[in-house]
Amino acid sequence: MATHNLKHALFCAIVTVVIAYPILGLNLVAQGTEIGLEGATPSTIISIFLAAGIVFFFQLFRDSIMGNLGKLPKLNPLSGREPMPAEKRAKVEAWVLTGIIVLALFWPFVVSRGAVDLATLVLIYIMLALGLNVVVGLAGLLDLGYVAFYAVGAYTFALLYHYFGFTFWMALPVGALLAATFGMVLGFPVLRLRGDYLAIVTLGFGEIIRILLNNWTAVTGGPNGIGGIPDPTLFGMEFGRRVKEEGNTSFHETFGIAYSGEHKVIFLYLIALVLAVITALVIRRLMRMPVGRAWEALREDEIAARSLGLSRTAVKLSAFTIGAFFAGFAGTVFASKQGFISPESFVFLESAIILAIVVLGGMGSQIGVILAAIAVTILPELAREFSDFRMLVFGAAMVLMMVWRPQGLMPMRRIPIALNRQE
């Protein structure tokens, strides 16, 4: 047994060096038209061999390490505690949520403009993640092309403004409905497919949409994108220094206050906040309704659910359409916030980030997903010097979560319904 372990450990250590050394230790550098090879810094080389050493000792003593890990005292002191009764829990949750929303309402008035801008982005991601949560977390349909619906929402607003002069408020429902229509049209044929095929088909669909946006230069401006997308207005009041469109008044003149660029940013933030809250509440409601229970039933056991009379197509299609609808919402807000959109913003990586948020937060769990969206968007901003490592960490986190905690950081809890006996 010992020699077997030694051989295995040695093999693992060698593999570690083989996969790390050529890529990390030998860097290709351009020298004029030629390319040359440069050794990495000694610290990199040392860390490669250190990593190999760690792998070696871990594999060598794996059995005893794993054995001892099981015997460790529980680190979480709360783990043995009884869960709160459902009623009390619901009350606490409601209070916490109300508190967060009130805080979020007053928050932009005390912090800097950059922070509000970032918070708007966080809210857009919350909307996207909540929408994808319906598709992936509740209905169990892995959608890798979710960003396509986001793009449909954003481009709907941009194009409708560009060609027909639509305002934000006119474009918002149109964008969301159009994205939902896309979801339905795509969903109808593909939802018959099994889980992993569905994932690949949606991935292909997302790429097709992006390539079309990139190459249909006459309409979408191709890689140059569309600029000059207007900000939302408040009952016809604009937030710019001067009124752009005839018939509108400007916000600061109506209220007789001095012009400030912050008004616009805060207003956009508040719109995003309201839309995010609406998204969360609607989906929360849907989860308790028969359709929400049907999503979960079909996710858990398709054959059993179908034999109980659920229509597979209708249930899956509703999840897909609703998810796409909220992506369209988020897309419209995004277009308005950026003022400029191009296919660059809708690459597969964006879908992967949204999926990572859902997976990290806990598939199906709304609070988990919201917290994960906040963390995933804000952490790279806080640690800017590590921003290059952001995607590396995402990838690793996705793998580790699947291996150790596939239910996510804050797993979903089923919302119980108590039926009282009728007298």
Added chain:
Amino acid sequence: MQDLLYFSQQLVNGLTIGSTYALIAIGYTMVYGIIGMINFAHGEIYMIGAYTALIAITGLATLGVAWLPVILLVALICAVIVSSSMGWAVERVAYRPVRGRHRLIPLISAIGMSIFLQNYVHLAQGSRNIGFPALIDGGFRFGAPESFQLSLSYMQITIFITTLICMTLLSLFISRSRIGRACRAVSQDLGMANLLGIDTNRIISATFVIGASLAAVAGLLLGMYYGSVDPLFGFIAGLKAFTAAVLGGIGSIPGAMLGGLILGVSESMTSGYLSGEYKDVVSFSLLILILLFKPTGLLGKPEVEKI
């Protein structure tokens, strides 16, 4: 005559690309055939193969080795060793612990792995695309010099021959060797093979290693053919190869070869007769259409769902 030459040129280009797609597709199809998961990180393994080959070629150039066969052979061996170790490690770290869980969990793990590997190479080697030296120059030309000429480069011939050799070796390996026989047994019934004393973990690892080696060969060939590599190089190629595997019937090795060739030809016909920008649209549409109307592919066996 002109039209015929133009058509044959597209056919040659398509078959060249298609045969490399087939090499990558084998990795998808073998893994899917055995454990029923889509190895999403396979495209990245192929990209790492291309990078390693380039590093080896540059290293040899620095050392002053100029004899072409040695350069190619060393690059090939390095790429195969690094890629197959990577394939082995990826299976060990990301797929084995989640094997047998719900279908989506290994897939998400694989997507995470793919993002991780892309950024690993991106951080280590930079995000720019790096020029790959054209080691095999020249070729044949057919047709009158003043009009359209059909060109068949030595590089294309090398790709055909290498692919042919790899495919033959793989077929022999699968049909004749002990591990090959075990592979077939495991893909038919994993549990039963295990009961009959086959070390299934070992066979699954072997599958990943074989797939990764073929992807590394493809990485070297396509790197030289396209003339550059970058960290995102594997993503689209991986998707295309997956399309090829599905087209031919996933799980079937001859299917992957056939699917690769059909996909390559249909792509080059699109670029030749319509527009190069839409060739990806055509292959993804093809993927969607096959999955919708014939999910078992051309040579695949229909899958019966057991309750």
